[in-house]
Amino acid sequence: xxxYLQVATGPYQLLLNCAAVHEVLSITNHDTASLxxxxxxxxxxxxxxxxxxxxQLEPRLNTTHTGVIYTQNLNTAAFILLxxxxxxxxxxxxxxxxxxxxxxxxLSCLFDGVFVDNKQLIYRLRYPLDDDVLFNPHKPST
Numbered sequence: 001x002x003x004y005l006q007v008a009t010g011p012y013q014l015l016l017n018c019a020a021v022h023e024v025l026s027i028t029n030h031d032t033a034s035l036x037x038x039x040x041x042x043x044x045x046x047x048x049x050x051x052x053x054x055x056q057l058e059p060r061l062n063t064t065h066t067g068v069i070y071t072q073n074l075n076t077a078a079f080i081l082l083x084x085x086x087x088x089x090x091x092x093x094x095x096x097x098x099x100x101x102x103x104x105x106x107l108s109c110l111f112d113g114v115f116v117d118n119k120q121l122i123y124r125l126r127y128p129l130d131d132d133v134l135f136n137p138h139k140p141s142t
Contacts, residue, residue, distance in 0.1 A: 004090045006122060007066060007083040009051040014083070015090060015115060017127040020071050022078055024086055027067040039067075039080055047079040049134055054110065060084065073128035090115070090122075097124055109133045 004015035005024065027039070039048050046069065052059050066086040071078045097113040101121070110133055111123040 001091050001093050004092060004124070005068065006087040006090045007051075007068065007085065008087055009055060009084045010057045012055060013087065013120065013122040014051075014111075015092065015122055015124040016068065016070065016081075017125070018089070020127055022069040022071065025067040025069070025080070027065050027080070027082060028063075041069075041080075047077075048082060049079060050082045052082075052084075054134065056106070072131075072134065076131075090117075 003018040005018055005021050007014050007016060025041070037048055039046050048067070050059065050065075065082040065084065067080045067082055068086075069078050070081050092115050097115055100108055100111060100114060100123075103111070107123070109130065110126060112126045113124045115122045115124065
């Protein structure tokens with residue numbers, strides 16, 4: 001059974017592999033550094049990626065986000081992923097992760113499966129993720 005952090009952004013609920021999660025923070029939009037793409041936490045500077053930009057959703061302004069200090073694989077530096085909110089921990093047996101339904105190529109680059117909970121699809125974020133998918137969210141899919 002794998003443990004995931006369940007988060008939400010817009011209409012999407014997502015599962016993040018807990019092995020990649022270092023810390024969960026509350027971050028406000030009033031912090032101009034986070035809006036500029038970097039945030040200093042305890043004298044360490046992190047690149048900030050907004051899941052709304054990655055999912056190509058409109059930004060939410062003047063609100064608090066959930067920031068997840070995350071490492072996409074063992075060879076990369078940690079960064080912060082911003083989500084609308086954290087929902088909690090999920091323990092999901094691997095056999096309960098289903099293949100992705102028919103989704104856009106963009107979503108299939110981000111997610112590798114879904115978990116159905118109370119008839120709602122919860123997308124599992126790929127681990128590790130391709131750098132290009134994370135750091136070039138507006139690049140057209142090929």
